[in-house]
Every structure is written in C-alpha cells, then in structure tokens.
Amino acid sequence: MGSFPRPVPTGLLGADDPPPVGLHNDEASSPFLIICDHAGNAVPAVLAGLGLPQSELDRHIGIDIGILGVSMALSDRLQAPLIFQRYSRLVAECNRRLDSPSFMTPISDGTPVPANQDPTADDRQARIREIVEPYHTAISTHIDHKLAAGQPLILVSMHSFTPSLRAAPAPRPWHVGLCYHDNRQFSDLVLTELAHQRDLVIGRNEPYGVNMAEDYSVPVHGEERRLPYVEFEIRQDLIADASGQVTWAERLAPVLKAACAHFGVEAGR
Structure with missing residues (x-):
C-alpha cells in the first residue's frame, strides 16, 4: 500500500502524522478507479x-466504519487502483465543497466538535492545503492520465452508513444504497x-443522494x-468485521464486472 508524497509541513501535519492519501494497487490497469473519502479517522497531533x-x-461521525476493508478487498478482486483518505471527516470533510456548512462541521449527529467551533482562517486553510487538496489532486491526476492515454475509466465511490442516527433514531432498512444524479447510466446497470x-434491500438515493450543491467527489470527478460512476453506501453493521468486508467485496466485484460488460468496457481479469 502506497502513499502520495506528504505535503510540505506548515504547522498542521507533523513528522509523526500519516500522509493524507493512501494508495492500494495504484499501478493496476483496470478501468475502475475506487475512491474512499472517509476511510480513516486520523487526526493531526496538533489538533x-x-x-x-x-x-x-x-x-x-469520524469514519465510514468498515468501508476501507471492503474497498481494499474489492480493489484486489478487480485489480483496480484505490485512492483513500486517512484523516477523519471531522478534520475536513473531503466530500463537501469548501463553502458547505459541514466542511468543518461544528456538530455531528448530536456531538459537538470542540476544535471546529471557531477555527481560525489559518487553521481552515491548513486543513484544505494539507489534507483535502492532496486527496483530490491524487484522484484528478489518475483520471487525467487515464483519459490522456485514451483509456476507459469508471469511478467507484465507496461509503458506509450507520444503521441508526443517534440524533434521530430510526432503523434504516437498506443493506446497500446507490447515490446518483443525472449521469446515472452506469449506476442503473449496477442496480439491475x-x-x-434477492436477499438485499436496495436503496435508490437512500439513505443519501448526490447533493450537487454541497457534495464534492461524485459531482466534481x-x-x-x-x-x-457508481456510488455505494453499505450499512455499517454488515461490514463491521473482516468477514463482512470480504463478503461484500465478493458481492460487488461480479456485479461491477457484469455492469462493465453491459456498458461495453472490458473489466479485465
């Protein structure tokens, strides 16, 4: 598993902090590119x-539980590159536009976040520069290289969701949801x-959809x-352990390969 080069330290990330961008199978030649915005819950030591x-x-609220394990196992089965973020969404929400109120949320599912109550402009810019920008630059660079080479590319965005919110308790029955906006041709093939x-309860833009005004990864990339593209949301109790993570990777890999074939792209081995 590799990493993008660490940004030049400017007071946020120290020598012992992990680099923000994680890579897995980054040299793989599959048309799929897997991204994982909320893979980790690291926090810079200074915070x-x-x-x-x-x-x-x-x-x-701090991490998409279980999704990195699913993403890595799926990456291995598809021989597809995976780009993932190591820092918590509470440090900087990489799937939000910079002007979104939840980019550095002061409260999440009923939990106040002390360091986000009144951040300075310098703190905000450091989080953008050292955590958010390297992640999205890695994704954009991969996409640019594939398209410049005339190679097909299908974006696979991986997320997980809690079975019930603490601030608004109610069961969420879906095992997996797909999120999409106007460009839904590949998502429709995956849904099919x-x-x-038949054992799955499938959400269509449930429990979340794509918010073009506030979301970042799928809207922009x-x-x-x-x-x-296809954006998955998998319920966290199903993938909380390694066994569940492998099970879901094994569910999704043939689904993606079949959808890819119907889309007219060779998925590889």
Missing part, C-alpha cells in the same frame, strides 16, 4: 483529537445486477467530467 474522546472518532441478489 489533539479535535477535543473529542477516541470513542467519538471511532463511531460513524444487484436486483438479482464524476458528474462534471461526465465520467461513468
């Missing part, structure tokens, strides 16, 4: 855990393939570039 106990960083798995 002192954002003033939160580790138990809060470990729940869904998933429908063959998928919709605005007119790339085929």
